[in-house]
Amino acid sequence: MSSRQDKGKQPQRETIEIEDDDSQPGPGSGESLSDLLARVQAFLPELQASNAVLAEKAAMDPVAWT
16 A cells, blocks of 8 residues: 555545534633633543544554554
8 A cells, every 4th residue: 555645636534513502611602721621631531542442443453544
């Protein structure tokens, strides 16, 4: 498998749909930085678990991840 892309060939991109939920705090809604930091820190274990699953899959089939 070549590491460079063919000319004219567009890289694959994934589109993620995000629902606009005004009930959630966010920038400009009065949410403090400490509240935002707390939300990010609460999300980190989920991110770590997801990364562990991906790392396991990549270790089982490294060719698929190159």
